């Protein structure tokens with residue numbers, strides 16, 4: 001089969017046209033994949049910025065495909081375990097160390113296979129996995145989002161962030177966004193966000209404070225020095241969910257604001273199969289369509305990884321595997 005295999009760090013994965021087809025173990029099912037989507041994790045792995053890297057590996061956590069006539073999408077990990085508060089030690093996203101979805105076939109346990117929502121194309125369904133699950137748990141399980149909440153999505157150009165924006169809008173929330181790109185802010189406003197701020201402008205948060213705006217829920221994957229500004233614009237009782245550290249370690253956190261405003265800073269990572277099922281129910285109920293930035297093919301895989309590296313996309317980077 002064709003597969004996109006990472007052999008060495010600091011290079012992009014390469015196409016292997018003769019990779020051995022997976023042989024399903026015990027009750028595993030063989031899925032013929034049609035589309036897969038990238039996440040920043042895939043880029044971190046190529047750069048060696050991920051724990052316990054084992055190579056070679058077929059990359060990719062997200063995929064849509066077929067088992068016979070059944071159109072399915074995959075839970076993007078294995079081994080969550082039985083505790084809904086946190087994952088088990090054995091938890092691992094697909095695509096390192098276990099082979100992932102950037103291939104023509106994958107073997108998975110039946111419990112990780114879900115019917116793809118009818119109204120989505122294969123390519124759209126392939127986008128849901130990691131981004132949707134992470135956004136869903138962060139918003140609903142961790143921040144306990146309600147329709148009356150005012151929400152800030154930091155860095156809306158991110159795959160998870162954009163999905164969080166779509167989910168929060170569907171839940172009826174007033175959604176504000178930040179981005180390092182004015183164009184991406186405009187696109188988020190077209191989706192229904194009410195206001196946007198460019199985080200590259202120094203002291204952007206001060207204009208928010210000046211307007212008297214505070215946020216009940218803030219969703220962040222950047223961390224870094226900018227996180228301290230998010231604390232300043234959180235409403236009393238606010239919940240700030242962090243699921244990433246793209247911009248580095250947290251700095252200069254003002255503990256007085258955190259305790260006086262009764263803020264909660266909540267860590268969140270992906271989600272359980274139960275939450276994945278709830279996510280699929282939610283997106284089907286509101287007919288949410290994941291946004292695709294661009295479709296790539298076997299002969300344009302380097303361009304896809306370059307796009308991921310440079311973060312110019314608005315929406316998911318998707319591969320056709322046909």
Ligand SMILES: NC(=O)c1ccc[n+]([C@@H]2O[C@H](COP(=O)([O-])OP(=O)(O)OC[C@H]3O[C@@H](n4cnc5c(N)ncnc54)[C@H](OP(=O)(O)O)[C@@H]3O)[C@@H](O)[C@H]2O)c1
Nearest residue numbers: 040155156157158159160179180221222243244246269270
């Ligand atoms: N814990 C988990 O389960 C989990 C799951 C998925 C992802 N993650 C982590 O979350 C992060 C995002 O992942 P992703 O797949 O959504 O990535 P992505 O699609 O590549 O998005 C990256 C986005 O981060 C935003 N960003 C960069 N620097 C920023 C800053 N200083 N302030 C605010 N936003 C900034 C940018 O938004 P703009 O383009 O709008 O400027 C950029 O587009 C990564 O660090 C990833 O490892 C964690």
